[in-house]
Amino acid sequence: MKRKLLGIVPLVTAFMFMLTACGAPAAPDTPPGVTPPAGGTTQTELMVLTPSLAVSFDPIQSNDSASAEFARLIYSTLVLMDYDTFEVLPGLATSWDLPDPQTVNMQIRSGVTFHNGDPLTAHDVAFSLERAGASVQMAPILGMIDTVVAHDNYNVTIHLDIPFVPILRHLSHPAAAILPMNYLLEVGEDEFANAPIGSGAFMFDHLVIGDQQVKVRFDNYWGNVSQLERITFRVVPDPSTRLIEVSTGTADIAMGLAPGDLAGAEADPNVTVMRRPNLGTDFIWMNTQRPYLNNPLVRQAINYAFDTQAAIDVVWMGAGAIAHSPVMPIVWGFVEQPPFETNLDRARELLAEAGYPDGFSTSIWWNAPNVQRQQVSEMMQFTLAQIGIDLSIETMEWATYLERSDVGEHDMMIIGWTTVTADIDYALFPLLHSSNYGPPGNRGFWSTPELDALLEAGRAETDDAARMEIYAEAQAIIRAEAPMLVLRQGEILMAVNPNLRGLELNPNLSHNHATIWFE
Amino acid sequence: MDEKATNLLDVKELSIQFFLEEGTVHAVNNLSFSLKPGETIGIVGETGAGKTTTALGIMRLVQSPPGMIVSGSIEFEGQNLLDISEPEMRKVRGNKISMIFQDPMTSLNPVIPVIDQIAEVIMLHNEGTAKDAILKAEQMLEKVGIRIERAREYPHQFSGGMRQRVVIAIALACNPALLIADEPTSALDVTIQAQVLELMKDLKVEFNTSMIMITHDLGIVADICDKVAIMYAGNVVELADKYQLFRNPQHPYTIGLFNSIPDIKKDEETLKPIKGLMPDPTNLPSGCPFHPRCESAMPRCFEIVPQMVEVSQGHYVKCLRCTEGSAQNNKNEGGA
Amino acid sequence: MDNNTQNATVPKTKKPKKQSRFREVWKRYKRSPLAIAGLFIISCIILLALSAPFIAPSVDGMPGYNLQDWGNVRQFPSSEHIFGTDHLGRDVFSRIAHGAGISLRVGIVVITIGITFGITLGSIAGFYGGYIDNVFMRIIDIFLAIPNILLAIAIVAALEPGLTPVMIAVGIGAIPIYARTVRAQVLTYREQEFVEAARAAGASDFRIIVRHILPNCMAPVIVEASMGMAGAILAAAGLSFIGLGIEPPLPEWGAMLSEGRIWMLAGYWHLTVFPGLMIALIIFALNMIGDGLRDALDPKLRSGFSKRHFERLKVQAAQKIQEQSQATTVTKEGVA
């Protein structure tokens, strides 16, 4: 989870990019319900405005969402995911099987070439995956890959360190992109990151550092060749100005619309607003090893006190949806939990029951310059004052935020998480397993042996129904212990040119621009 | 009346005031004097007596705001300079009347080569090309004793005396009828002073220029002037032929001035400086402005402003005691 | 020096009595309408800061600037909320009122840091000179080579976001300017007679600096301080604006601007217009006070009085002259 260069301007969508392990390309085939015209598109160049450019073009160097989005167009992965059904679809691999939870056999598509004309083979796959598996940055996603053996040009076997059933979904992550082994070894890693070559729908053209990055169509792409010839990503850090540029016609897509601009954008005839609930969530960790917050009754009281719907309305202008669990409804394994209905009296009762009828003092952290988190802190301060809790607000920047919360110096902190793999394991294991205290994700420092056991069993269970049961039990425990206050399920907000067609929003925040055409 | 016709310059009842926040400064009050062609008048007075303001008044260069010529007339070659338009006045300045300022260190533009500063005034008032003007300027430089090789140098490369020579060259470049020299040597070393004065005297004769020599140095007056006007608090208090004045000063202030000059032949004890200070020009005393410092002041001096009286042929004095007969005047005769 | 106004009048220098000096400065200060306006605006802002707890009192321990009303967010100005409400439904006017105190505090803390260290370093460097001074000037050069705002951002980055680090950072950034001003002043005073006298009387260096030199250096420091306070508030607002000085829920004006900015393009102009206006107003007022103080403390640099004032004086003078001339005619007749 790499921090993002946030820019100075409070980015409204910062939460989306903060804790985002990014997604895989959707199926290269034409998305359902969209048919490009026979005569082709009226516009062949696409201008995308983004809060920031890819941090690195090497898919394993950085897992910010801009890098992932770049990687998705330039490279290909073995498998793809359908984000409506969360089914794993063939990509470079045409078929696969899992003889046991620690092994995957795959057959590689033939006739695929890289942008430089080299054929893509199983040796490239073995090289790329082993490299990704050893990557420090990608350890949470692909670190379980132990060795990869290429049997011939088109057959590989992936061996894992641990039993890990969700591996296929993880392989759809762009970090698992297949790179041209010979080219990379020849030019070295640094040069590869400057002039990347992949087998994706677009080829890297050029970069203007800090400003824009241009890709051109790859005509020998193994999937459907895009109708677009050129895709430019340009940096405009301020969300409102991104919107204005789309409205005035100088750009086609404004990524990450500011909630504050939502109403205006929806009323603007020159702009189409696209929305879709995503796999991200915003929540408040309550450090369960700190005084007061170590009491589950207190944590429940705070959950009852805070009006999350008001927060969604005031802070996010209604974008997103109420969520009662860190597991988003669209994630595989989700089981609905009873909500904490906002009720100050109930909160006071619980506090009294916990032994703090007169409240106490505690603190909440937020990271500048994330304005949404700032606003939530202020609302929380205002709310808790009403049940006698004196909440102080502490501001710090991202690196310190992580560093100090890694060692549990915080009481409460606001953070986000995106379950990019759309599998419940990735939603719960990093956040709530006791082996992941601190840096890997468990900043609530809460866990019980029973939850640990359930989470370990869940990732090794090959039978879907049995797996589902394990996770239902886990989610019930989390609801009862309330180590976190879930603020909402995130929502993708994007302003696009009204003539733009064929863009399917991906809940993991990385969208496939190759399928776009213009009417 | 005949006399008037032959005058080059006739200043009458000139009053100049400055309107400052501290109050109105009466810098020059009802000042009158005249000058014939080729004649040199010395204007003598303490610092703040209004000498420079008078000179600037004649040039119509009193800074406004805050200064203003409030009344009077300045007739030059039969024309009242206060009536003509500014463009017409510009044709007079530097051409018919030019001025030499006190401090040569600051009166030249530091960023323009000296030759250009001379040529500029020639170009302005004469027909001819820039080349002609430069040539003429070089002649002027030679005349004031500066080698032509130094023509393109800047003022800071010259000494004070040399700079004043350049200023003189500028002033005389257009052969003016009247030259106003405002303490032209007071900022210079004594030896240089003598050289510059000598140069001015020579050039004055050569160009047949009338001159107003403003100074506080009676020695210079004796050396160079034909007539003398003594100024006090914006007034001419005594105006006479040089010899008359030196021989027979009338006004108590003039007498005081002479007394404050050390005379090597006389005993030191006879040195009698004038007591007190120049009055605050924003708040001049009533009656005769000199009365607070005047040793022979009478009660009437506190009330009545004295008028100019001709005590003898061409010798004018502004003192109540002089208006009341010559008997009293004679008393002071020995004092001179 | 030979300015014709100064030639005509030498304003009297009064004895440096403390009371009269203050009165004199005030007399000159109040002549500038802009300076008076500046003082008036600052007084209003101070009054606003003092009355904030009454304008917007706290409710149930929640300060008046943080009374949220989630059902009533981003209301445009109305009779109920004259500046509207912000994104959390808080009254913008209440926040601005409470913010006044913060801005004033920021300004005061920053100049206190700047002046304390600036005076100490500047007077040491200026007084001892030589090697110390050389080193000091080189360090100042280094600091001045980094644009102030970048230096401040770097310092805040090394600390933590928040109002206190911002004040420290801006204060550190201000030190070189004060130090340089003080040094230049001390340099001019350290060789003067009164310092020599004090030294001869056996005063210690510390005593000489503190008792004899510094009091004489204060005029430019005071001017620098009022301008510097404006600069400090501006810099702090800038840092808050980019998110470094934000300490929610404190209503610092720069922070309010930053929080309101995301609503600007959605048309909620009141969230950016009012805090920005207040920042501009306080800086404007402080600059006007600084200008006025500079003119009042140093009449040489006076930016001048109004044309109207000049015209009025002119009219008065004209009347006076008329009266005088009538009076003289009368006396003349009387004498005759």
Place this chain on the structure above:
Amino acid sequence: MHKYILKRLVMMIPVLLGVSFIMFTLSYITPGDPAQIILGEGATQAMIDQVRLDLGLDDPFLVRFVSYVAGVAQLDFGMSWATQRPVSEEIFARFPHTMRLAGMGIALALSVGIPLGILSAIKQYSIFDMGANFISLLGVSIPNFWLGMMLILFFTVNLGWLPATGFATPIQYIMPTIAIASASAAVIMRMTRSSMLECIRQDYVRTARAKGLSERTVIFRHALKNALIPVTTTAGLSFGFLLGGAVLTETIFAIPGLGMFMVSALFTRDWPTAIGGVLLIALSFSFVNLMVDILYAFLDPRIRSQYQ
């Protein structure tokens, strides 16, 4: 003159050393582990130790500083902690935007400030003078970031005339240039006015008038040339101010320049980038000051002969 320039260039070295020392010290006292910053969230202790070793983060302060300076001497500013790309590449890619913004800002400030300053000096005490003075006070007082926002509010949101962001086409230059230049224009105007007033009162101006020159010639040939000398210093200082002001202006108008980049670098504590950027700005500021001094010599023969 050449010798002087060379001497001045050499004199820049200690200043730049000092700047890097200050910035390096700030980076050193910053709490937080650079390795953590480089690796981001999720780094294990082993990974952190490896990075610390690779970057020599456990070396003493002076050793690190000296090796940094040695690198800078070869134009190697190190690697960005955020992007893992060479800092020099990152900052030089963005620097032209900042220079263009500051350059256009100073051009506008001079072309507005000097004529207004002259006019209000020669019309001292007039309504125009008072108005210009008042406006210049406003110019100094209005925060440029707020002015930028108000310009956007008016010209983009209300009127829809100008694009809110970018700095590529002439129409995009308008608002950022105005926003960044306003304060400098005001400062330059005030300086020109007071310097002009000072010069108008000088004896040589009176000499020029006594020559019978027209007021226009007196002002433009005699007073202005002298009056501009102190204005060049102000302009040089303003340029430094503009380089700093670029930070906020670039933010508001989304100009991909060095200022905005450095702020985000400092926000993320990407110190190598921040130090490199500050050094580059300090260097260009020093260069501008050197140029101002050379211009000084060009304008003022007294200074010129000092150098010779």
